[in-house]
Amino acid sequence: MNAFDYIRPQSLEEAGRYLTSHAHVKLLGGGNTLLLNIKKGLEAPEIVLDVKHLPGLSDVRYHHNQGLKLGAAVKLQHLAAGLEIRRHYPLLHQTAQKLASPQVRNRATIGGTLAWASSVSELAAPMLCYDAVCYVWSPRGKRTIPLSEFYVGDGRTALARDEIITHVHLPAFPTRTYGVYQRQTVRHDGRRMIAAVAVLAIRKQQALTHWRIAVLGVDDRPKRIPEAEELLQGAPSFEEVEQALALVQERIHPQDVEYARADYRRVVLQSLLRHGIMEVIQHLQGSRS
Amino acid sequence: MKHEIEFIINGQNMQFTVDSNQTLLEVIREELGLTGAKYGCSTGECGACSVLFNGEVVNACMVLAPEAAGAEIITVEGLAEEDELHPLQKSFIDHHGVQCGYCAPGMLISAKALLSRTSRPHEEEIREALVGNLCRCGAYADIIKSIQVASRARR
Known part of the structure; x- marks a missing residue:
């Protein structure tokens, strides 16, 4: 792999400073796509920011009226095994069980997987059906992007290069x-x-x-x-x-x-x-x- | 960039200096000399490099070494206790779960992860657990049988 600096920022603000001050910064979640691209020489970042340990990004919260809040660093394995997902978002549960392999699901994060904007990105399918909305942070402020507007084609997303997905929100759905x-x-x-x-x-x-x-x-x-x-x-x-x-x-x-x-x-x-x-x-x- | 990291591997506390762009697999194999985890595809598809990372099976070729700081790692070398092979290892020998042997460490690690959450898995659950482990000899039938027999032998 090409040389880069691995950095584990302690806060969104610290991550934001790197994103603003360097041209080639990549966010690391589970690394399944990023490391592959670096190994293949498709990407050569100067800095790899390991954002999955940032405070709050691994939270999962369900409320019967407000729906589900999934931190961007929550692992795909949680979607395949978590009780609240199985009970209230069975389509997400069902899809997540088929995603890749246990090895990949134990590492891959929700934010990183959604940001992989390939036309065959399987997590997108149930998330689109459940009207998922991405909550995004950058040094310039916060905004929300409905997943239906998140993918802009040819592997690209609506994210600006200084933006970080912090969590994803799914509204509550009736049992029927x-x-x-x-x-x-x-x-x-x-x-x-x-x-x-x-x-x-x-x-x-x-x-x-x-x-x-x-x-x-x-x-x-x-x-x-x-x-x-x-x-x-x-x-x-x-x-x-x-x-x-x-x-x-x-x-x-x-x-x-x-x-x-x-x-x-x-x-x-x-x-x-x-x-x-x-x-x-x-x-x-x-x-x- | 260099990183001073500390992790527990097969119960032993280790300290290392690693580069940002080294993988966990390189450290395990080349620095520690634990060559059980194999270098296969290097793209996270074949599972030959599977290890337990904080109890969960991952591909060590797709983990950066500095990410392992503070982690607890178990490789195939950590399955046996003293001179006693793990029941899965014995079963792989008895039921021909090992053909050329290249995939076996990864298969064993995936099987270990499965049995730690499901004590008596059905064949379908075993197949699901092995989705990320390729066997180019095509010994899947005997591998699945080895795991089934080992799980039945446990209390």
């Missing part, structure tokens, strides 16, 4: 919420993704509302398809489900990769999404009483 995550990958650990989709809805009396569709691997970023979500509001008929699927096809731009052609990725996505939507409908309407 149901979501599924479906993926097709070449490898068991999720690498070499062909396509993936997360679908979520809430049952309100007889209607299914708050539809969320998040797709991976089929565009230049993880993204929601709001027009298709709109079509499903209420109690969607088979025809409306097919219309929504057709609309999703118009909104995606998959690329050829060595293990899957773009048109194949479209077909796989269509199938995963149809299955996902039907499962959500079945589950929420089947449990009607």
Whole structure:
């Protein structure tokens, strides 16, 4: 690896000073992407700032009205194993269990993983469905970025270079919420993704509302398809489900990769999404009483 | 940049001077001479370098040495007690969980982490726990069997 200085700042302010005073500073969370990029020579930072020990960044707090606050340094393994996640955000729990490997989940942080803005970044799918909002700090002040505006395409995020994600907030969801995550990958650990989709809805009396569709691997970023979500509001008929699927096809731009052609990725996505939507409908309407 | 770090490895307190860009795996293998953890892909995919880091399995090739300051680390060399092999190690020998042997230290560490939270894992749980460990001999069936037998043998 190229030489760099490893620094463990004690406060956000100290981290901010490094981000302001040096041109090539990289934030270190679990390091799964950063160290790989440094080893490959894709990045050559002067300073690697280990921000995962900063005070408060490992906090997890759940409140039945206010929702879930997840510190940016919370490990992915917590999403896969934490009781409050399993009980109140089962889609997040379900997805996290499939993320990479135990070795990676024990190191990878929520902030670092979200900031990895690849189109196949799996954590983004459930987070988009749960309307996650990133809370960001910089020496210039604080701001919030809804995850739906966080990914700006081609592996980039809306973060400025002096900004640090401090935590992520998910609103509270009623118990009549149901979501599924479906993926097709070449490898068991999720690498070499062909396509993936997360679908979520809430049952309100007889209607299914708050539809969320998040797709991976089929565009230049993880993204929601709001027009298709709109079509499903209420109690969607088979025809409306097919219309929504057709609309999703118009909104995606998959690329050829060595293990899957773009048109194949479209077909796989269509199938995963149809299955996902039907499962959500079945589950929420089947449990009607 | 140099860092004076201290950590506990296999129960022993150690002090080192490390560079910012050294990995934990380099320190374990080259400074300490503990060559059980293997250098495999170096990209966090194969799990040959798995060690327990504060009780959790991680890829030592993807941890910077200065990050290990204050940590408690267990490598495959730390599984046996005195001259007595760990039940997992015995089972790997008895049930042919070791073929060429390169992946075995990582497999053992992942299995150890699994058994410390689930005493009687199902086959599916074992498979999940080994997702991050590749065996290029393809000895998975015997590895899984070794772990199953070892878990049943424990009380």
